[in-house]
Amino acid sequence: MSQEPEQKQPDSDIEFDDTDLVPRRRFLTLAGAGLLTIGFGSFAEGLVGGLSEPFNQQVGSLIFQPQQPVPEFPISAIEPDKLIINSFRGTPAIATETYRLTIDGEVNNPLSLSMSNLQKLPLTSMVIRHVCVEGWAAIVQWGGVRLRDLIAIAKPSAQVKYVYFYSADGYYESWDIDSVMHPQTLMAYQKNGQILTPEYGAPLRLASPVKLGYKLSKWVTRIQLTSELGKKRGYWEDLGYEWYAGL
Ligand SMILES: Nc1nc2c(c(=O)[nH]1)N[C@H]1C(S)=C(S)[C@@H](COP(=O)(O)O)O[C@H]1N2
Ligand SMILES: [Mo]
Numbered sequence: 001m002s003q004e005p006e007q008k009q010p011d012s013d014i015e016f017d018d019t020d021l022v023p024r025r026r027f028l029t030l031a032g033a034g035l036l037t038i039g040f041g042s043f044a045e046g047l048v049g050g051l052s053e054p055f056n057q058q059v060g061s062l063i064f065q066p067q068q069p070v071p072e073f074p075i076s077a078i079e080p081d082k083l084i085i086n087s088f089r090g091t092p093a094i095a096t097e098t099y100r101l102t103i104d105g106e107v108n109n110p111l112s113l114s115m116s117n118l119q120k121l122p123l124t125s126m127v128i129r130h131v132c133v134e135g136w137a138a139i140v141q142w143g144g145v146r147l148r149d150l151i152a153i154a155k156p157s158a159q160v161k162y163v164y165f166y167s168a169d170g171y172y173e174s175w176d177i178d179s180v181m182h183p184q185t186l187m188a189y190q191k192n193g194q195i196l197t198p199e200y201g202a203p204l205r206l207a208s209p210v211k212l213g214y215k216l217s218k219w220v221t222r223i224q225l226t227s228e229l230g231k232k233r234g235y236w237e238d239l240g241y242e243w244y245a246g247l
Contacts, residue, residue: 059156059177067182070209070247073127073139080192082138083130085199088235092168092219096203101150101187105164105224108155115189115203121145126184131247132213142207143190148181151225159227165206168219173234176244179210187220212245 096115103111125143151163163180165173179185188207189196196202201218208216214236237243 059151059160059181067178070128070184072184072209073129075127075141077139078127078141078192079139082136083140083191083200084132084136084138086132086134086213087169087199087218088171089169091199094168094198094203094219099203099221101204101220102222103150103154103225104222105226106157106160107225108157109153111150111154113150118145118187118189118204121149123190124184124186125190126186126207126209128184128207128209129247130207130213130216133241140207141190141192142186142188143193144186144188144204144207146183147185147187147206147223148183150187150223151181154225156225160225162226162229164222164224164226165217165220166222166224167217168221171217171219171235172232173206173215173217174229174237174243175211175215179208179246182208182210184209185211210247212247214241215245 099115101113101118103113122145123143124146125141127139127141129137130140131137161177163175163177165175185206185208187204189202189204191200196205204220205218206216206220232238233243
């Protein structure tokens with residue numbers, strides 16, 4: 001007699017479709033609880049509050065007591081010509097229609113999100129300064145989804161301390177969880193009021209006033225939550241640049 005090996009649920013099973021804000025498996029439970037009829041804020045809180053296992057103290061406290069916001073600039077301060085395209089390997093071709101953002105690693109609810117899934121979540125807009133270590137800066141308006149909202153849906157496990165970002169051009173970065181959960185850390189799909197263009201990271205890139213330019217990955221396809229940093233920490237970091245790179 002042989003036992004059937006335990007089958008791991010394939011990622012496709014939890015893919016969103018255009019009408020659901022949440023993966024299908026979860027849709028049933030949340031719809032049952034009536035949570036889908038209310039706003040996303042309540043939806044995320046309901047999700048977090050309803051966890052059966054203790055929520056990561058660190059990640060949890062960051063969700064409910066957000067860090068001090070970094071002051072923003074008025075729209076009139078935007079410097080449209082100053083954001084220099086800085087890409088180590090050119091612009092990768094990404095078809096927006098088939099693009100998916102994967103959120104996985106040490107999470108209870110791995111996600112695969114389309115741009116239309118992401119665009120249904122609350123849009124946050126901010127005008128901040130982008131600073132590149134190569135000696136230039138630009139005031140830019142970014143619009144997108146708060147990364148901490150996405151992390152909350154993915155239900156990180158208790159030990160998560162770091163997050164890796166993988167990009168379609170082979171670029172990779174790792175961040176501390178505090179900076180990831182900062183309310184002004186966005187997965188952006190708009191720049192200066194327009195949809196993001198390919199050379200600036202479309203369809204989805206990091207934008208944040210708490211990190212230097214090289215931490216702000218363009219063309220992000222995968223976000224991996226982890227309790228440990230590996231040997232590789234980031235494209236520039238592995239060539240000698242500082243890892244934390246805070247502003
Ligand atoms: N995937 C990817 N992301 C990246 C880079 C890159 O080469 N590839 N360059 C980084 C650097 S050094 C900077 S300053 C900013 C530049 O963003 P911009 O090209 O939109 O001005 O992107 C960052 N993100
Ligand atoms: Mo940079």
